[in-house]
Amino acid sequence: MTNPRFKRILLKLSGEVLMGEGGLAIDPVVTARVAGEIKDAREAGFELCVVVGGGNIFRGLSAAAKGIERATADYMGMLATVMNALAVQNALEQIGVDTRVQSAIPMQSVCEPFIRRRAERHLEKGRVVIFAAGVGSPFFTTDSGAALRAAEMKCDALFKGTSVDGVYDADPKKVATAKRYETVAYSTVLAQDLKVMDASAIALCRDNNIPIVVFNIREAGNLAAVLQGDGVSTIVQ
Ligand code: UDP
Numbered sequence: 310m311t312n313p314r315f316k317r318i319l320l321k322l323s324g325e326v327l328m329g330e331g332g333l334a335i336d337p338v339v340t341a342r343v344a345g346e347i348k349d350a351r352e353a354g355f356e357l358c359v360v361v362g363g364g365n366i367f368r369g370l371s372a373a374a375k376g377i378e379r380a381t382a383d384y385m386g387m388l389a390t391v392m393n394a395l396a397v398q399n400a401l402e403q404i405g406v407d408t409r410v411q412s413a414i415p416m417q418s419v420c421e422p423f424i425r426r427r428a429e430r431h432l433e434k435g436r437v438v439i440f441a442a443g444v445g446s447p448f449f450t451t452d453s454g455a456a457l458r459a460a461e462m463k464c465d466a467l468f469k470g471t472s473v474d475g476v477y478d479a480d481p482k483k484v485a486t487a488k489r490y491e492t493v494a495y496s497t498v499l500a501q502d503l504k505v506m507d508a509s510a511i512a513l514c515r516d517n518n519i520p521i522v523v524f525n526i527r528e529a530g531n532l533a534a535v536l537q538g539d540g541v542s543t544i545v546q
Contacts, residue, residue: 315465315536317356317432320347321455321506322470324365324393326526334365335396343470344400346532347437351406353533356432358462359439360455361397363389369447383447387414390451394420394441407436413445413454425461432462452510460517467519468535469506470526475543476503492544505545514545521545 326343329336351357369383377385394410401408409431410420421427423440431438443454452469459467476498479487495515498505505511505523514521524535524542534540 317464318466318468319358319459319464320468321360324362328365340396340400348404348406349533357437361393362451380447387442391441394439409436410439413442450507452506456510456513459519466522468522472527474525474541475523476505490543498545
């Protein structure tokens with residue numbers, strides 16, 4: 310390992326990361342590729358916690374706008390994250406990576422409940438631990454779930470895998486002169502409302518000194534590269 314700054318990381322994957330061109334919510338080929346990235350990181354010696362979102366299947370806020378009660382819609386969204394977690398677990402197992410899924414909403418026939426000390430033990434044994442159902446409460450997002458689990462599991466950083474290669478001072482799709490930050494302060498992200506994660510997640514990372522590394526997960530080999538300190542990313546710190 311050439312970058313000793315991070316040993317244990319939490320990888321946050323939006324549900325959309327599992328989608329393919331064909332519009333499948335969980336594309337097996339895309340999911341397998343993401344699993345391969347996780348395997349490479351594991352084999353490079355990093356300890357990995359993963360939090361998966363559910364936006365590819367169900368988003369509470371959008372459903373609430375169409376008339377479903379917000380809390381109910383959010384519980385439906387949390388169930389969607391469990392489906393994604395099982396898909397990622399399956400893809401990892403198919404390439405020989407030992408994993409456990411822990412859900413914030415207990416579902417004993419499907420996966421383990423979230424138990425911090427047990428998760429710790431899994432990591433010590435070299436397993437990848439996938440956390441599902443966010444924080445387990447409505448009116449939150451899986452970004453908050455990721456920040457919370459990163460703090461609880463004493464992760465050295467939260468890696469946010471997106472489809473852009475970092476945080477820009479303006480929308481790079483609209484503003485040709487937009488510049489990518491190498492590093493940016495939590496306070497700048499919050500004050501300028503830069504689209505990194507929701508504000509409560511950023512505040513939780515700030516209060517617990519957890520850097521947020523924003524990088525492009527769609528680029529093959531990028532997770533391992535960024536972990537080694539080589540790839541392109543923005544660090545919020
Ligand atoms: N959700 C929730 N509480 C949580 C995490 C998620 O209510 O702690 C619900 C919420 O409705 C959200 C949905 O689950 O819209 C899917 O999660 P998210 O939108 O964070 O997924 P992502 O955008 O990362 O794919």
